[in-house]
Amino acid sequence: MKIGIIGATGHVGQAIYKEAVAKNNEVTAIVRDAKKGQKVFGADAKVLEKDALALTYSDLKGFDYVVDAFASPKAYQHIDVATNLITMFRENTATKLVFIIGASTLLDDDGQPMIDTVLKKYAGQPWIDAPVQQSHEFEYLKWIDNVDWIAATPQNELIEGPQTNFKIGGDHPMVNKDGKETTTIGNFAAAIVQEMTDPKRIRQRFSVVDA
Template sequence: MNIAIIGATGMAGREIYREAKERGHEAVAIVRNEEQAKEVLGSDAKVMIKDAFSLEKKDLEGFDVVVNAFATAPNLAYLHVDLAAKLVALFRETSSPRLFFILGAGSLFDETGERFVETIRKTPGSEAWISIPENQLKELLFLQNVENVNWVGVSPSASFTPGEKSTPVLGKDHLLTAADGKSHTTSKTMAVAVLNEIEQPTVIRGRFTVSD
């Protein structure tokens, strides 16, 4: 498959790019900084040098899947919603490419049925970055009202960090816990789950979650 990855030098994006290449797919990193991309992904990495908000339909319509692993600073967190809206607008009334959104854990429900973003909000110092999970929730709520675009989203568990791959455990809308009783997902486990879903789609216009 031909897979484009927006934000391919970030924690999630780089592992999705590597997993795609490892499985024999044609992967293209959509980035603003070619030098950084080559440093992170390798000198032979295929890259498209373009700001995500400058992308046009012609740039993306040749891909089977476009993965949105975009990340930004807390003061610009609203751009998560804006980019989702832009990609959806480009591909209304189409089935290809499939749009794959990397979402946050804040939109998941905890064991009490409350959004996890409310627990995050109580974390000391969270006021400096709470806008990110808040806007990723808004992004999901926006997507859930999109019925004429082929999209899917995925959320990690409470802790999302770099790390080695394990066999993904999947859920839908509630926080999962790993075998050690803690809620965590590594970036490489996330990549495995994303590529599994790309290769064998099971979720259509919905969100799933993944745990180690």
């Protein structure tokens, strides 16, 4: 498959890039800085240099999947990148879109998004903006019924580490064998590439936990 990864030089983006290449996909790193991209992925890597917010349909129409692993200190840009991608692929199932959505959108025991509790506790903290905007992004995605989107969510602790074994879940937090809510970046990337290879969760969110 042809896969484009927005934010490929980021933490999660790199892991998805490597896993997708390892599974014999034709992967393009979509990055702001081509030099950095070639340095990270090698001189032979396919790199498209473009600001995530400036991407157009003609940049992306050739991909089977576009993975949005974009990150920015301006948290509102998460939703701006998402709305731009959704708008360009309306009524078009040739390209599927994968969005990384944070663990704060998982539901607590009362069925409420965890961000609601977090917000009450930490309102005004500067770091809260990223989970808030990702939560908005996920709300927005749930409105979209004519684009093939998939949302992928790690557990609360997205940690360094290779692919080992993982389990797939839905809207509620899950724990590893030690009772901790962890997802290694390797497992998260492997789960995403697995879903792209055999998509079963179109217009759904799936979550990943270390087994």
